[in-house]
Amino acid sequence: MVRVAVLNELHMDVFGDGVPALFVHGSFGWGLETFPDQRAMADQYQVFLIDRRGFGGSRSLEAEGWPVDMHDVAALLDDAGPAHMVGQSYGAVVVLLAQRAFDRTVSGRSWRSSRRRLRSREAMPTRTLRLLL
Numbered sequence: 001m002v003r004v005a006v007l008n009e010l011h012m013d014v015f016g017d018g019v020p021a022l023f024v025h026g027s028f029g030w031g032l033e034t035f036p037d038q039r040a041m042a043d044q045y046q047v048f049l050i051d052r053r054g055f056g057g058s059r060s061l062e063a064e065g066w067p068v069d070m071h072d073v074a075a076l077l078d079d080a081g082p083a084h085m086v087g088q089s090y091g092a093v094v095v096l097l098a099q100r101a102f103d104r105t106v107s108g109r110s111w112r113s114s115r116r117r118l119r120s121r122e123a124m125p126t127r128t129l130r131l132l133l
Contacts, residue, residue, distance in 0.1 A: 010072055011057030013049040016042030020080040023049050024073060026089025030056025034088055045084070048076065052091070066093050073098035 013032050021041065025034035031049030033056070041047050052069050054060035073094055077083060087095030 009059055010053065010076075011051040012076075015039050015047040015049075016045055018042075018045045020083035021045040021047050022073065022076060022080070022083050022085045022095075023047065024069075024085070024087045024091030024094050025050070025052060025055065026087075026091045028089075030058075032056070034091075035086075046080070048080065048083075050076070052094070066090070066097055069094040070097040070101055074101070 011031075021038075023031060023035045023038055025031055030051040032051075035049050038047055038049065050073070051058040053064045053072070073085070077098065085095045085099065087093065
């Protein structure tokens, strides 16, 4: 099942109904463009592919960047509950800041600094697999 959700005026594509797994993209692209292969994880997880402010389907609001993005991710954690979080590039900064600043319960987290998209579960780095599976 695919849902498009809006939280604090953010667009996100949501797949599945399992344990929440939030994916936060970096400075280029948007959720679904950066993490297209993670939809396959919806058989075990509720996959949230978030479009940060000003990217993809999310409107560009007055305040943009990590000081605001971390609040957006924290609000999503309040809604979704304990979750795995994956941040790619700039999204990794947002994931770390949201978890630390708001002391949210996070089941696992991972981050990547490269622009390269994550591929299917089999091709994902071992560290990410351990955190997500």
